[in-house]
Amino acid sequence: xxVVQVKLPDIGEGIxxxxxxxxxxKEGEAVKRFQPIxxxxxxxxxxxxxxxxxxxxxxxxxxxxDTVRVGQPIVEIETDxxxxxEPQEPVEKVREQTVEAKTMQxxxxxxxxxxxxxxxxxxxxxxxxxxxxxxxxxxLSKVKGTGPRGVVTKNDVLAYAEAQRxxxxxxxxxxxxxxxxxxxxxxxGVKKVMAERMVEAKTRIPHAYVVxxxxxxxxxxxxxxxxxxxEEKGVKLTVLPFIMKAVVKAIxxxxxxxxSLDEERGEIVVRKTVNLGFAVDTxxxxxxxxxxxxDSKGLFQLAREVRExxxxxxxxxxxxxxxxxxxxxxxxxxxxxxxxxxxxxxPPEAAILGVGRIRREPRIRDGRIxxxxxxxLTLSFDHRILEGGYATRFLVRVKELxxxxxxxxxxxxxxx
Amino acid sequence: MEVLGRRDILNIDRxxxxxxxxxxxxxxxxxEPSLPDKLLLDMYTYMVRARILDGWLLKLQRMGRxxxxxxxxxxxxxxxxxxxxxxxxxxxxxxxxxxxxxxxRGMTEEEILDRALTTIDDPLKGSDFAIYGxxxxxxxxxxxxxxxxxxxxxxxxxxxxxxxxxIVTMTFFGDGSTSRGDFHTGLNFAGVFKAPVVFxxxxxxxxxxxxxxxxxxSPTIAIKGVAYGVPGIRVDGNDVIAVxxxxxxxxxxxxxxxxxxxxxxxxxxxxxxxxxxxxTRYRVEExxxxxxxxxxxxxxxxxxxxxGLLTEEEDKALWSEWEKRIEETVVKVLEKPPLPxxxxxxxxxxxxxxxxxxxxxELRDSIxxxxxxxxxxx
Numbered sequence: 001x002x003v004v005q006v007k008l009p010d011i012g013e014g015i016x017x018x019x020x021x022x023x024x025x026k027e028g029e030a031v032k033r034f035q036p037i038x039x040x041x042x043x044x045x046x047x048x049x050x051x052x053x054x055x056x057x058x059x060x061x062x063x064x065x066d067t068v069r070v071g072q073p074i075v076e077i078e079t080d081x082x083x084x085x086e087p088q089e090p091v092e093k094v095r096e097q098t099v100e101a102k103t104m105q106x107x108x109x110x111x112x113x114x115x116x117x118x119x120x121x122x123x124x125x126x127x128x129x130x131x132x133x134x135x136x137x138x139x140l141s142k143v144k145g146t147g148p149r150g151v152v153t154k155n156d157v158l159a160y161a162e163a164q165r166x167x168x169x170x171x172x173x174x175x176x177x178x179x180x181x182x183x184x185x186x187x188x189g190v191k192k193v194m195a196e197r198m199v200e201a202k203t204r205i206p207h208a209y210v211v212x213x214x215x216x217x218x219x220x221x222x223x224x225x226x227x228x229x230x231e232e233k234g235v236k237l238t239v240l241p242f243i244m245k246a247v248v249k250a251i252x253x254x255x256x257x258x259x260s261l262d263e264e265r266g267e268i269v270v271r272k273t274v275n276l277g278f279a280v281d282t283x284x285x286x287x288x289x290x291x292x293x294x295d296s297k298g299l300f301q302l303a304r305e306v307r308e309x310x311x312x313x314x315x316x317x318x319x320x321x322x323x324x325x326x327x328x329x330x331x332x333x334x335x336x337x338x339x340x341x342x343x344x345x346x347p348p349e350a351a352i353l354g355v356g357r358i359r360r361e362p363r364i365r366d367g368r369i370x371x372x373x374x375x376x377l378t379l380s381f382d383h384r385i386l387e388g389g390y391a392t393r394f395l396v397r398v399k400e401l402x403x404x405x406x407x408x409x410x411x412x413x414x415x416x
Numbered sequence: 417m418e419v420l421g422r423r424d425i426l427n428i429d430r431x432x433x434x435x436x437x438x439x440x441x442x443x444x445x446x447x448e449p450s451l452p453d454k455l456l457l458d459m460y461t462y463m464v465r466a467r468i469l470d471g472w473l474l475k476l477q478r479m480g481r482x483x484x485x486x487x488x489x490x491x492x493x494x495x496x497x498x499x500x501x502x503x504x505x506x507x508x509x510x511x512x513x514x515x516x517x518x519x520x521r522g523m524t525e526e527e528i529l530d531r532a533l534t535t536i537d538d539p540l541k542g543s544d545f546a547i548y549g550x551x552x553x554x555x556x557x558x559x560x561x562x563x564x565x566x567x568x569x570x571x572x573x574x575x576x577x578x579x580x581x582x583i584v585t586m587t588f589f590g591d592g593s594t595s596r597g598d599f600h601t602g603l604n605f606a607g608v609f610k611a612p613v614v615f616x617x618x619x620x621x622x623x624x625x626x627x628x629x630x631x632x633x634s635p636t637i638a639i640k641g642v643a644y645g646v647p648g649i650r651v652d653g654n655d656v657i658a659v660x661x662x663x664x665x666x667x668x669x670x671x672x673x674x675x676x677x678x679x680x681x682x683x684x685x686x687x688x689x690x691x692x693x694x695x696t697r698y699r700v701e702e703x704x705x706x707x708x709x710x711x712x713x714x715x716x717x718x719x720x721x722x723x724g725l726l727t728e729e730e731d732k733a734l735w736s737e738w739e740k741r742i743e744e745t746v747v748k749v750l751e752k753p754p755l756p757x758x759x760x761x762x763x764x765x766x767x768x769x770x771x772x773x774x775x776x777x778e779l780r781d782s783i784x785x786x787x788x789x790x791x792x793x794x
Contacts, residue, residue, distance in 0.1 A: 009478070009479050009480025009481075010480045011477065011478060011480060011691070012477065012480075012483055012484050012691055012692055013484065013691075013692040015692075034475055034479075034743075034746075036478075044692045044693065044694060045688065045691075045692070045693060045694030046694065047478050047691075048478060049478050049479065050475050050478055050479050052479055132791070135791045136789060136791060154782070158782065158785055158786075161789055162785070165789070
């Protein structure tokens with residue numbers, strides 16, 4: 001007896017999704033064609049959806065309270081007989097198509113159209129042509145548009161499809177095969193370490209998070225003033241060393257931030273020196289080199305070490321001692337582009353600071369609208385060691401130091 | 417003050433009162449109606465068929481097979497009773513909530529389902545401009561916007577009058593339609609030119625979520641006809657015999673050259689406005705329950721049984737027979753292939769001009785190519 005999937009039908013007038021309110025049938029229960037099986041709440045009304053088949057409920061694919069899209073499978077029915085006239089798709093075939101759809105980056109039903117391919121220039125084509133291309137498995141960026149301003153027309157797609165059909169490797173077939181094929185990448189090296197550590201972090205450490213927005217306009221101005229001096233010393237001054245400086249300064253006032261939990265003995269181990277880890281995105285994976293004794297180093301020294309360690313990380317030339325022993329970490333994903341991230345703690349540390357992208361945005365200062373440079377800092381912390389209040393006060397202190405560069409750099413030896 | 421002489425003709429009392437043959441429980445209010453037994457049974461059967469078909473259209477919509485449906489439940493008597501007064505050569509200008517009227521005109525469940533599911537046999541070939549219609553049965557396709565059909569019916573009636581055709585047109589519309597200009601233009605024009613048209617207003621108390629008291633300050637809808645010189649009759653729209661009786665009188669008046677009549681059939685929409693509507697958001701359950709007690713099928717069934725024309729067993733058999741027949745029709749229609757895409761270019765001109773023929777050729781070529789490439793057409 002074939003098992004067929006029932007999709008949430010298009011119940012009309014712009015309905016894109018619905019919430020499963022109540023199942024009227026249970027798994028294993030016999031069901032008749034046209035018998036109501038589920039109550040669905042749409043944006044307009046609560047409706048009962050009848051079964052398109054006679055048979056037995058094989059599996060409910062959505063739970064009460066779930067939101068399902070039109071066209072999304074909601075239940076599998078083991079049918080008694082194949083009923084003609086209904087669009088029947090055996091489950092396997094449906095799955096295959098789902099994989100294919102994902103590979104081809106098909107947008108959800110009625111959702112925004114996903115770009116046909118990533119990393120290519122934007123293709124001009126009307127929605128009907130995009131749909132056609134998607135159905136044919138054609139990457140629109142490969143089709144030469146003959147319409148005004150290079151718009152790809154329906155005929156362009158059809159001509160391309162026909163050309164591909166006669167070519168030795170038809171595009172359509174390639175796309176369909178890609179859809180069901182898969183590549184298997186062994187998890188090893190840096191990636192394996194990352195995987196293991198992240199599982200450890202996320203399963204053992206109860207994470208909590210707090211976010212601050214920091215105005216670094218003044219800090220950037222200070223950096224500009226310091227640049228010539230830094231260049232004299234052969235240092236390229238980025239924002240990261242300033243943040244490191246702020247972190248180590250704040251840790252002096254909030255030493256528990258620089259600690260770890262000895263689970264066996266039930267003790268919090270407070271580290272007396274700050275070894276700062278910072279995440280580096282390298283071609284072979286995530287590396288976290290460590291600046292030892294960061295709390296005793298000046299701004300320029302930090303900048304120098306960041307630069308050297310990052311370069312060695314990218315070349316995979318870091319020594320074992322250069323990636324070990326960190327007591328606090330910073331993840332500067334903002335250098336790539338994330339506005340706000342939620343980093344995962346680097347075990348066994350107590351916390352990690354995430355740095356978002358620097359944004360230029362209007363803010364009100366002294367009653368006037370000004371363009372300011374802003375950055376989101378996210379502190380992820382081990383809630384076994386640190387209270388939310390303590391962690392937040394630490395983050396607020398980091399913010400104060402960054403917003404008042406004089407405080408940050410005041411003191412003997414802070415600069416060097 | 418002198419009362420103008422036309423008071424008697426316009427029958428203001430009939431526009432303000434409520435004409436009724438059966439009370440809410442199916443008891444005759446003023447003697448047995450003198451109608452043939454077969455006609456009485458036919459009235460009931462049409463209503464049963466409309467009720468069952470209505471339920472199926474709702475179900476099919478929930479299965480994603482019908483785009484939209486405007487449920488009829490509770491309004492079967494007005495549609496069936498009024499349409500039964502027409503002759504075969506007369507023309508119907510329906511709205512979208514008169515399945516019973518379509519059935520009375522001779523349209524079959526299969527033809528209605530073909531339309532709703534836009535199968536290869538859809539009489540309107542998938543056109544979105546209208547809901548139901550069928551040339552074979554003199555049913556002009558019902559437009560989607562409300563009240564548009566009212567001037568159409570007036571114009572057709574007037575044309576027939578000018579040409580000397582002894583036909584009558586009948587149009588249906590809801591209470592919401594009476595706030596549109598088309599209603600007033602149509603009534604005024606029909607009144608002035610004595611067009612042979614019968615206006616049937618299905619006053620179902622709700623224009624989607626707008627209640628009647630927000631629709632008009634007039635005491636009744638029938639009274640609106642008086643100002644246009646069109647007699648208005650207010651009738652219990654859930655009393656199929658009463659609707660038939662007033663419709664017969666209106667149709668005869670029209671056919672004999674006396675002009676139009678406005679019938680206000682007071683009824684109630686028991687279901688949602690359409691399948692995209694949730695009436696629980698704007699009306700109270702008690703109101704619906706009260707009208708459920710007054711619904712037309714229960715009333716007629718009780719009358720037929722008390723008159724000895726129907727037994728409980730015969731009633732059950734009638735329902736199960738039509739339930740079975742209509743389910744079989746539904747299954748049959750579900751298996752029909754859809755309309756071919758080419759129909760979008762048909763029926764624009766009687767003889768397609770060169771550019772349309774060229775488009776048709778291109779469309780056919782594209783479809784053929786897509787099929788060769790294995791693309792599913794939706």
